[in-house]
Amino acid sequence: MNVWDQLVGQPQAVKQLRRAAASEAVPHAWLFTGPPGSGRSVAARALAAGLLCERPDPSERGCGECKSCRTAMSGTHADVTNFATENVSIKIEEARELVVKAQDRPAVGRWRILVVEDADRMPERTSNVLLKAIEEPPPHTVWLLCAPSPIDVLVTIRSRCRAVNLKVPGAEEVAELLERRDGVPSETALRAARLAQGHIGIARRLAMFPDAKQRREDVVRLPLGLDGISSAVAAAERLISTAEAEAAADAEERNEREKNDLLVTLGAPESGRVPPTVKAAIRRLEEDQKRRARRIQVDTLDRFLIDLTTFFRDVLTLQLKTGSLLINHHLERELGDYALNSSAERTLEQIDTINLTRRRISTNVNPRLAFEAMAASLIQRH
Incomplete structure (x- = not known):
């Protein structure tokens, strides 16, 4: 190849x-x-x-x-x-x-x-x-x-x-690549490619790592369980905790190793007093590690929001009867029930709320507060 x-x-x-x-x-x-x-x-x-x-x-x-x-x-x-x-x-x-x-x-x-x-x-x-x-x-x-x-x-x-x-490739093209390059079965590859909306890296993770697929499923099903403020706050907390865990897992693997490598590079003593220049270098490294953890958390939350948008995109597709293929086809019955109990105008409001949250978390807004406000706004009105 x-x-x-x-x-x-x-x-x-x-x-x-x-x-x-x-x-x-x-x-x-x-x-x-x-x-x-x-x-x-x-x-x-x-x-x-x-x-x-x-x-x-x-x-x-x-x-x-x-x-x-x-x-x-x-x-x-x-x-x-x-x-x-x-x-x-x-x-x-x-x-x-x-x-x-x-x-x-x-x-x-x-x-x-x-x-x-x-x-x-x-x-x-x-x-x-x-x-x-x-x-x-x-x-x-x-x-x-x-x-x-x-x-x-x-x-x-x-x-x-x-x-x-460049453009986003079609689901069939992504599926063919996963089959050819990674040996993913054709049906699994096509389902993952559709869920990932043509994103090759995400499609590969969904096809090859069951925990990634389960995380996405939990996110997409989130609107189905929002029946009040308490459930909204709990749902937001689950998403934030998952993102924090992702960042912590990455930090656990890398931070100590990076610190040890830095000490060796600077020739720091194995014990005793640490020179001021070494302390300053360690401080800079720790600041970089904190920024990296923040980026991992924000990127994870942003991915959650993209996945969440697909739920309401499918709902809007059913409400407007466009005939377009559903991204979350496996939830067709739940999506249909949700669509019947809402309106297209309300669905567009919910999509706007998610997009606003994406913009907010890219700044210095507290992600937990942003997600709690979003979840509360997504509660279905009866």
Whole structure:
């Protein structure tokens, strides 16, 4: 399987990237945009693999078989820097490190490639740090930026990038990939792809991890159990606790290891008094770990809200009799009963409430309070 086969449902993008990989005159900055699940980072890594592919015939670059292709796709190639911030936003210090890295000459390949995921998380001041490096990069450097939409990136940066626009692939295309790549049975793959609404990463988790599927089911069924304020508060608490547990599980695995690695790197003594410089470094690490935990929690809650929206989308589909395929087809009877006891206007209000909660948790609003207010607003009126 070559690297382009992993870009599911993106024929135009594949054609564009293949042409670039076969060319000797490659644009030095690219911007990959598309909705969540469209495969922005996969497309960026595929281009990196194509540019570094060892095949002598340019038309065969991106073979997926040579060492350069395999390591570029897995994120271990010496000439590819894959950057994804674990904070709510990309810090200036992180951007400066990338600029310094961009000056390095390639170690084994033709190009030094920097893949920046979540480029939309760059505040304006941080974007300005990268601007000069993207305007006038060294001749051997290629920047690959990823963001949901062009407007999420500073206009002065996106105007200097070659655009690659991606779309969410169809459920059948995602299911075929899960079958071919991960060995998922066809029926399971198609059901997971439909529930994930074409998001490849989420579809894979739903198909291969029963606990992920159960969590989604609990979220989607939440409106069916809202019969008063007490049940709304309890439902909000369950979702918040699940998100906190996800962040805690990640922290348990990584925090202590990162601290130990830092102490070894700084040459800190195994016992006795810790030098002030080491204390300061530990403090910065702990602050970064707290920010990372917050991002994991917010991202988890946002996913819950997206899944919750599918319930009301299906209800609205039944109320308006559009004939569209239900995302949560396995809940058709419950959705039908819910739709009969509500109106399309009320359903639209509930969808707006969920979208408002998504915007709120992306700021400094207390997630628990935001979710309690949302759950109370979603209680079905009789």
